[in-house]
Amino acid sequence: MTMLGIMAALPQELGDLVAQMHAAGAVETVTLGQREYHVGHAHGVRVVATLARIGKVAAAATASALIHVFKVDAIVFTGVAGGVHANVRVGDIVIGDTLLQHDLDASPLFPRYEVPLLARSHFAADPSFSDALALAAASFIADEGSALAERFAVHAPRVHRGLIVSGDRFVASNEGVLALRDALPDALAVEMEGAALAQVCFEHAVPCAVVRTISDTADAAAPESFAEFLVAIAGAYSSGILVRFLRSVH
Ligand code: ADE
Numbered sequence: 001m002t003m004l005g006i007m008a009a010l011p012q013e014l015g016d017l018v019a020q021m022h023a024a025g026a027v028e029t030v031t032l033g034q035r036e037y038h039v040g041h042a043h044g045v046r047v048v049a050t051l052a053r054i055g056k057v058a059a060a061a062t063a064s065a066l067i068h069v070f071k072v073d074a075i076v077f078t079g080v081a082g083g084v085h086a087n088v089r090v091g092d093i094v095i096g097d098t099l100l101q102h103d104l105d106a107s108p109l110f111p112r113y114e115v116p117l118l119a120r121s122h123f124a125a126d127p128s129f130s131d132a133l134a135l136a137a138a139s140f141i142a143d144e145g146s147a148l149a150e151r152f153a154v155h156a157p158r159v160h161r162g163l164i165v166s167g168d169r170f171v172a173s174n175e176g177v178l179a180l181r182d183a184l185p186d187a188l189a190v191e192m193e194g195a196a197l198a199q200v201c202f203e204h205a206v207p208c209a210v211v212r213t214i215s216d217t218a219d220a221a222a223p224e225s226f227a228e229f230l231v232a233i234a235g236a237y238s239s240g241i242l243v244r245f246l247r248s249v250h
Contacts, residue, residue: 002045002074003046003048003070003071003072004047004048004072004073004076004246005066005067005070005072005074006047006048006050006076006078006242007049007050007051007062007066007075007076007077008238009052009053009054009058009193010051010053010054012230012231012235013079013235014078014235015078015235015236015238015239015242016239017042017047017049017239018038018049020042020043020239021038021040021041021042022040024040024041024042024043025040025041027039032065033062035052035053035065037049037066037069043243043246043250044247044250045249048070048072050066052193054193055168055192056166056193056195056196059193059196059197059200060196060197060200063075063197063200063208067200072206073207074126074129074206074207075197075206075208075209076129076133076208076245077193077194078211078238078241079193079213079238080213080215080226080229080230080234081164081191081212081213081214081215082170082177082191082215082226083188083189083217083218084171084187084188084189084190084218085162085181085186086181087160088188088214088217089154089158089214090155090214090215090216090217090225090229091149091154091155091157092155092157092159092213092214093140093141093157093158093159093160093213093214093237093241094159094160094161094162094188094189094212094213095134095137095160095161095210095211096125096130096163096164096189096198096210096212097127097130097161097162097163098123099166099197099210100123100163100164100165100166100187101113101115101166101167101196101199102165102167102183102187103167103168103169104167115199118199118202123195123198123199123202124198124202125198125209125210126207126208128207129207129208129209129249130161130209132245132248133211133241134161135248136241136242136248137211138159140237140241140244141158143240144236144240148237152233162188163186163187164190164191164194164195164210164212165184165187165189165195166191166192166193166195167190167192168192169192170192170222170226171190171218171222172218172219172220174219174220176218176219177190177217177219180218189214191212194210197210213229213233213234213238215229215230215234216229
């Protein structure tokens, strides 16, 4: 039976996953490198759920532990992101089909964004896990989208698939988001972990997938929008997507 690693940066981004695991049966909690790894079942799937905390190093270290210590077969990251593309709005869901580190630049030794000595800048997520996440996100929106839109004053939410960019920077200025759009016109969303997870998973041939709900549009209003979204809604999105996803892969 598949063992799935499920990561998020902050507690709200895991939704009710750990509570669901306790409701489903015994959960073993292992502390390693100042992180707690919860090993058990959720919605019929064997899972290891953990919080990476924020940033690429944190995500890479956590992904390594999931692969080497907990022997997971695949890793899914769930959380929030800033919208970069003009079509991506707060409350939308983005599935990262490919991921790139927008702050990686070893030029002129290597082309901008390329991971030195790996000869690539873009890392692909696993297509079948990404398809399953996209279906789960669409079904969540079909069931709960209008209630969410009404309750939280977001537009009718939509699902997007494409490029997510990651870096060790919370993007929170109009110039910052415009610079990202200019440099990486395909980028749908920006966050701080996904591409690090994707690089580690590529290096170990472990499938991964990333799903992000848009909490802000990475502009001057981002800090306030992010904080409000995280507390009020992020958990509902993560729980609603994960339950549908886990039931579909089980
Ligand atoms: N995660 C959520 N919003 C973000 C932003 N604006 N920049 C980086 N990571 C984010």
